[in-house]
Amino acid sequence: MSKTGLLDTPFKPAPQEILEQYRDWLGEALGFKRAVDEEGNVVDESLLPKIPESKLVEIHEYMVRARVIDSWLLRLQRMGRVALHAPNKGQEAVAVGATMPLRPDDWVFPSYRELGAYLVRGMSEEEILDRALANADDPLKGSDFAIYGNRKYNLVPAPVPVGNQIPLAVGAAYAMRYMGRDTISLTFFGDGATSRGDFHVGLNFAGVFKVPAVFVVQNNQWAISVPRLRQTASPTIAVKALAYGVPGLRLDGNDALVVYKVVSEAADKARRGEGPTLIEAVTYRLGPHTTADDPSRYRPEEEVRHMERYEPLRRLRKFLEKNGIMTEREALEVEREWDKRVEEIARKVLSKPELPKDVFFENVYKEEPWFIAEERRDLEEVLRLMQELGLGDSH
C-alpha cells in the first residue's frame, strides 16, 4: 500500500515518530535563535559559526558596503537619476550572513532588497550603479527597475512580481541534482511574499522532490503598509514550512552570526541530499518601503525608534569590539573609506552614456522574428521624423 501515502493504510493516525519529529520542528519554528544580543554579547555560544576572525571582518565590511551603496542609491534617486530604490537599511545582516556561507557555484535567487547579497556574490558598487542607472553598461540592458542580478555571479535577476522566483529556485535545485552537481539554490523573499501562490507551490514542490534548496524569509514585519499580523494569522512564518514536510527555523535576522551559522548548516544539509529548509530571519525595515513610499502614513515613528536598538551593524560592531577584533573607530573608518570610494564610482557611472535607443528590441527572442525587425526599421523612421519635427525624446 505504500503508494497511497505515508501510511500502510491511511485510516489511522500518523505514526508516533512523525508526531515527535513535528513536535521538535514546532519548537524551532516557534522559537528564536540568536547568538549575539543587541549589546554584542554572546548569548548562545553553540550558535556562533566557527569561522576565522578575518571572516568576521569580511562580514562587517560587506554590511558596511551594503549600507553605503544603499545610501548612495537613495541620493541618486533624489537627484532623479535612479528610477526607484528599495532601501535595505536594517536588513544587512540577513543578506550578508546568508550569502557568505555559499559557494560561487551555488545559485542565489534574490529579491529586490538584498544589496549585501549582491556584493557578497561579487557584484561591485560600479555594477550595482550601472544597473540602477540603466546606463550603457547596465547588464540587464534597461529592462526593469530596482532589480539586480548577473549570471557571472550566479545571481539570478530578481523578479518585480513579488515571490515568483520561488518555484524557479526549486526547479533550478532539481536541475542541479539531476545534473549531478553538489550545488544548492538559495532564495530570498519577504514576509509579504509568503502569501502568494508561488510560496505555496514552490515549498510544496521543494518538499515533494526534496531538492537542495534553502529559503530565507526576510521577515521585516511589513509589506509596504501591511503589518505581519495582517499578512497571515500564523504565529510565525517558519511554521509554514511544516505544511510541506520541510523544517522551518526562526532566528534573529539582525544577528549576522546566527544567520551565517544556521544558513551554512542548512546549506550543508541540502548539499548532502537531506532536503530543503525554510529560515525565517526576523528583522526590521528601518527605512521606507521604497523611495516612492511615505511610511509616516501607516507606521508610528516610535516603532522605528524602538527597533533601532536591534539594528544589525551596531550590534556586530559591539561584538567585534568586545572580542578585540575591531574597534568602533576602525569600523567607522571602513565606512568612511567605502563612502569615499563610492562617491568616485558614482561620479564615474553618472557620466556613462545611455543605452542605445533601440535597446528594447534586443533579447526578446534568441533569433529576431520578422515583426521585431520590422518594428526596428519603424523606430528608425520615427527617430528621423522626430528630428524633422524638432521633437525631443519626451514627446
Next chain:
Amino acid sequence: MSKTGLLDTPFKPAPQEILEQYRDWLGEALGFKRAVDEEGNVVDESLLPKIPESKLVEIHEYMVRARVIDSWLLRLQRMGRVALHAPNKGQEAVAVGATMPLRPDDWVFPSYRELGAYLVRGMSEEEILDRALANADDPLKGSDFAIYGNRKYNLVPAPVPVGNQIPLAVGAAYAMRYMGRDTISLTFFGDGATSRGDFHVGLNFAGVFKVPAVFVVQNNQWAISVPRLRQTASPTIAVKALAYGVPGLRLDGNDALVVYKVVSEAADKARRGEGPTLIEAVTYRLGPHTTADDPSRYRPEEEVRHMERYEPLRRLRKFLEKNGIMTEREALEVEREWDKRVEEIARKVLSKPELPKDVFFENVYKEEPWFIAEERRDLEEVLRLMQELGLGDSH
C-alpha cells in the same frame, strides 16, 4: 508595537501559550478521529453525534441515494448520454455527513465528487440527471460537464479547474458576516486541490479575516494517478491548516457519524464567530477518477480490494444493525427502491428535448452587447445554410 505582529517585539520566541496551542493542534492534525469502526462498533462514544434515530436513517438513505445515482450516471455515460462522470463510490460518508449538519441558508461550495452533498442540499435525482445530460431542463444551461449546483439550494456550481472555489468560499463567508448573517460557508475539495495556489491564498485569507467557514478535504489518497505521498511531503493534509493560524483536524471520512459530529462542531464554532476549521476526511476512491480514466494503469487492484473493507455504507449498515435501527435487509430494500425510482426518472429525463441551439449566447453578460447580438444573427444564417447544404449538426 502591536501593529507589527503578534509580539510586542518580534525579536523573541512566540509566547508559551501559542506553543501550547500549536502542540494541541498538532495532535489533532496528525491524529485520527473515528466514532465507528469498520465492523460498525462504536470506538469512541464521545465522537457520536447526538442525533435522533430518524436522522441516522436519513443519513443512510442519502448515502444510498448517492450510490444509486452514481451508478446511474455511470450507466448513462456508457450509453453515450452523459459526457463525463466522476464516480463518488466509497466517499458517500464525507459528502453526506458534512452537509447534513448545515442550515439551508448556509452556502456549500462543492467540488465535482459530492453527489451526496447535492442530494442533501435538496437537488433531486431528476435535477442531477437533467444537469448531467445537459437537456432542456439543465439549470446550468449546458455550460460545462461534470459539475452541479443550484442557487435554489445555496449550492454554488463547482468549478472544473480544481480548487478555485476555495477563495470564493472565503469571500462569501466574509460577506455573510459583513451583512450580519449568522450563516457559514462550507467547501469541499480533494487532496490534489491542496497543492494549488487557491488553497493557500484561500486558507490564508480565511485565517487573517477569521471568516465563518469550514473546509472539508476529501483525502481519497489519489489525484487521478498521483498518490497522496507525491502530492505533498507533509504527513497529513490537516497539518497544513497550522500554516494559517487555523486548526486542522483529521478524521475517518468513511465514518459518516464522526464526519457529522466534527463538522457540526466546526460549523457551530464558525457561526459563533470563532473562526474557520480545516477538516481532513480520510477516505478512498473505490472507482476510477472519471469515466475517462483507467486506474489499472497506476493503481494495483489489491489496493482497492484492501480498501473495500473501509467502505462507508457497509460500515454504517453494520452500525445500524448492531444498534437495532435497521436490518441489513431493510437497508438493501431502501437501495432497491431508489434504484427503481431512478430508473423511472432516467427514462423520463432521457426523453426531454435538448437545449435551444443558440443557448450559448445566453448569460455571457447581463445585457447582451452588440457583438453577441450580431453573432446570434450569424448563427441563424448558418443554421439556414446548413439546412440548404444538407449538413447535420456534426459538421
Next chain:
Amino acid sequence: MPVMNMVQALNTALREEMERDSRVVVLGEDVGRRGGVFLVTEGLIDEFGPERVIDTPLSEMGIVGFAIGMALYGMRPVAEIQFIDFIYEAFDHIVNNAAWYRFRSGGMYEVPLVIRGPCCGGIKGGMHHSQSNEPYFQHTPGLYVVMPSGPRDAKGLLKSSIRADDTVVFLEPKSIYRTIKEEVPEDDYTIPLGEGRIVREGSDVTLVSWGAMLHVSMEAAKLAEEKHGWSIEVIDLRTIHPWDRDLVVKSLEKTGRLVVVHEARKILGPASEISAYISENYIDLLRGPIKRVASYDTPFPLAHERLYMPNLAKVYRAISEVMEW
C-alpha cells in the same frame, strides 16, 4: 464645480458609491491607512472603517478570488490591483470565475465586481509598472474593459462600473493621475459603459484612442491641422470592450479614414480587432488602409519608454499616411 485630478475624482467616486450602497467595499494591498500607493483610496478607511476598506495579504489571486466570493454573495467589491502588471496570478479567477460565472451557472449567479488599478507607462516604471494589458481582458467574453482619459470621465465611468452587474476591469493610466485637472460635477452622474465620446470633431480622419494616448492623439490632431489643414475627428473610446462600434462607424461615414492609437502592444492589441472588424464589415466606408499606432511588440522597457510607446511623431505619421494614401 470643483477642479480635480483623476486621483481625486476616483476617490470621490468610491466615496460616493460607498455612501450610497453599503454593499460596496474596497479591498487590496495597502488600500487602508496607506490609501493605496497612488492615494486613490486615501481617507476611505477613516470614513468607512477596516471592514469596508480592507487591507489584504499580498496575493492578487487571493484579492480577486475573495472579491468574487463577496460578489457572488451579493456585495459589490472594488478590488485594487496595486499595479495592473501584477494581475496575472489572478488570471484563472478573472477568466474562469469573474468573467464566466454567469454563463457557467446558467445565469443563476453573477459577479458584480470592479477590478481596478493603475496601468500604462510614461513614468519610467519599467517592465512591471507600465503595462497596458487590456488585450488579455478584451479577448475574454463576460468582461467590460474601461479606461478613462481624464477626471470627469473617471468619476462617471467608475460609478457605472460599480453599478454594473458584470465584472469590469477598470484601468487607470497612472501617468495622467495628477497631470490633468478638470471641473468635475459634484452630482451623482454616471457615464454608460460601452459609449465613446467625440472629443474633437473633424471630417478627414477618424482617430480612435483612449486613456493617456488620447492626449497624444489630440496633440497629433492639432499638429496635423496646423501643418496641413487636415480636419481630424478624435474619439475617446472610454470603454475598450465592448467598443462603441456605432460611434466609430458614424465617424467613418464622414471621414473614410481610420487610425487607432493605443499603448498596448500592436500584435493582437485592441486596434487589431477594430481594424479587422471594420474592414470585414464596413470596407465600403474606407478610402484606404486602417493604421494602428501601438507600442512595439517587446516587453515594456525601462529604457526609452517614450520611443517604445506611441508618441506624437508616430501618431502624426499615421495621420499623414492615411491622408496621403
Next chain:
Amino acid sequence: MPVMNMVQALNTALREEMERDSRVVVLGEDVGRRGGVFLVTEGLIDEFGPERVIDTPLSEMGIVGFAIGMALYGMRPVAEIQFIDFIYEAFDHIVNNAAWYRFRSGGMYEVPLVIRGPCCGGIKGGMHHSQSNEPYFQHTPGLYVVMPSGPRDAKGLLKSSIRADDTVVFLEPKSIYRTIKEEVPEDDYTIPLGEGRIVREGSDVTLVSWGAMLHVSMEAAKLAEEKHGWSIEVIDLRTIHPWDRDLVVKSLEKTGRLVVVHEARKILGPASEISAYISENYIDLLRGPIKRVASYDTPFPLAHERLYMPNLAKVYRAISEVMEW
C-alpha cells in the same frame, strides 16, 4: 514508414528527443505511470525513469514555475498541462518569466521550455476541456505558439520546439489526436518554427488555418470547388506566432482573397491580427474584405459545440462571400 496517429507521433518525438539529449525531461500531472490522460507520455517512465518523467503535485503554477527554473539552469523541460484550459494559474510565470526572462536579464538567461497540452473542442468537453487560448500567448512577446494539424507535423514541430532556445506553447488539438493517421518518417526530421505549409494549391482564395480547423477548411475548399469550380489555396500556418507572413502574402499575390479560420474566439483571435496586418500593409493585394471564421465570443459551451465552433457551413459561406464580393 510507420503509420501513426498524433498521440503516437508526439510520443515518438518525446522519446527520440529524450534519447538524444539528457537535458530533456517531461513533467506534469499524471505523465508518469498514467502516461498522461491522453497517453502522449505513455511508456516514457519505463524507459527514462521517474527523474526524467516527473509526476508533479497538482499545480500548473508549480509545473511551469519549476520547469522555468530547470530551464534557467540549462535543462530542456517539456511541461504538460493536462488540458490547456488549466494554464491560467501559471499565467504570471508564462508572461513574466518564461516569455520575458531573456529580456529581463539582458540576454544572460533563457528559458528553453516547451509547454504542451491538449487544446480545442470537438469532444464535448465543455467550458474547461475545449479551449483554444492561443490569443493570450500570441499577444505575449517572447513566446512561440505552435499547433500541428496532423501526426507528421506534430513530430517535426515538437522536436523543433524542444530544441528552440525560447519558450514554445505547443497546442495539440485533442479531437484529432487519434482520428488522423499518417505515414510518419522514422528519421530525425524537424519542421522549422515560423514556417507554414501550402496544403492545397489554388488561385482564387487563400484560406489560412491550423490545427483541427485545417481539416474543416480542406472540406470547405473541396465543397467550394465542387459546387462552383473555385480554386482554393489552403495554408496550414502550423506556427501561429510568429506567423508565416511571407507565405500568406505570396499566396495572396495570386488570389487577392483571404479567409482565416480558427477555433479561438473571434474578438482578438489570431485572425484579427492577420487581417489587420494584411490590410495595413498589403491592401493593394486585396480584392475585397478579409473574412474571419472563428468561434463565437462566448465561453466554450458543452451544448452545441459544433455550432459554436467554425464548421463546414461557416467556412464555405466565408469562401462564397469573398468570391462573390
